[in-house]
Amino acid sequence: MRSTQLFTKTSKTAPADEVAKNAQLLIRAGYVHKEMAGVYAYLPLGLRVLENIKQIVREEMNGIQSQELIMTGLQRRELWETTGRWDDKVVDIWFKSKLKDGTDVGFGWSHEEPIVDMLKHHVESYKDVPMSVYQFQTKLRNETRAKSGIMRGREFVMKDMYSCSATAEQHEVFYQAAIEAYKRVYDRLGIGADTYVTFASGGAFTQFSHEFQTICDAGEDVIYLHREKNIALNEEVMDDENLAKLGLKREELEQVKTAEVGNIFNFGTQKSEAMDFAYTDENGEKKFVHLGSYGIGVTRVMGVIAEKLADDKGLVWPDNIAPFQVYIARLGTDEPVIAAADKLYDDLRTAGVEVLYDDRDARPGEKFADADLLGIPHRVVVSAKTVEQGCFEYKKRTESESSMLTVEKLKSVLTGQE
């Protein structure tokens, strides 16, 4: 894409009421637009990052045979009453409204109950399980605090997945496969080394649930970590009894601030009993379905990556989620420079590289500052000097030294052939 066609502009300042680093940078770089506290729109650059993250998650969920669908934003009161969760005293983040005829509707803060109710129409026999479904949905939650930028929104994108199994053993197989798929997701997103599978409070059916917690100063959680044993506990379950159960000593643990980027729950048969979700087994007997629920905070992950990798010059995206791989900074408007930059733009796109081509008539300092703020992983300068030498000046976003490369060498660097 050419910069002159990109409608968003960079800015030196963020809104005065925006305290979170992730949102300050994303707003300044034109990735998101703040509609109100905790509510952000995703502009072309931000949407590209979001879609890249979703695609990684999608590939891994498809990889464990989960099937993608999309549920509705509007939800029925009666359905949530079956599990007692319509009540504002039980769920305190509901947004609710009424139809013209007075019928109550809720705005989806979670889709557990609607998904289970939908699945009752399709999952009937032991032959239908194990199975699982997932979606990417915008959740609406009337959160009290919204101070962490896109890391805690009142409107945010979640990947939520649900599994149906015949038995506890069958459930466990899928649950473990989901843990492994989640690890691959965070590895591919570049935060795997700092993300820990963490014991957390489990709810009624199991003693623990598992959270995926990423070390991040801007996170809202505190976990206790044993790096060598690779075991982590959320502070909410940190007590002598649990420590003994996990074979840990308090003094061996390190306290770290983290952001919850995902979580997974075993519901057992509790929810299916409440909602009468059963299948017939091999002997024709009615049995309740074992359910699991698996979330990933897609927009929160984007915020965490922005927070963690940014430096004093701006955002820094890993190659596989960056909106573009390369920023071509064309310096000057002399015909040979324009011709060389235009040709490079075409050559790289033909080679399958996503390029943002700064073809504006702007000062070099402005172009370099924008390339840094936007966090595009690779930068190529085309100027009178590089044209004269028949080369291009190449630099990584994370390095300060640049080097002069021929077009062939540049292509192989950018297409990952070296």
Ligand code: ATP
């Ligand atoms: P938290 O403890 O952070 O409030 P939660 O335990 O309510 O989250 P779930 O409702 O299970 O989380 O949501 C699944 C995932 O969605 C979480 O692990 C988190 O990554 C993300 N998430 C939850 N709430 C928000 C929010 N308000 N804004 C952005 N992402 C969120």
Ligand code: MG
């Ligand atoms: Mg939580």
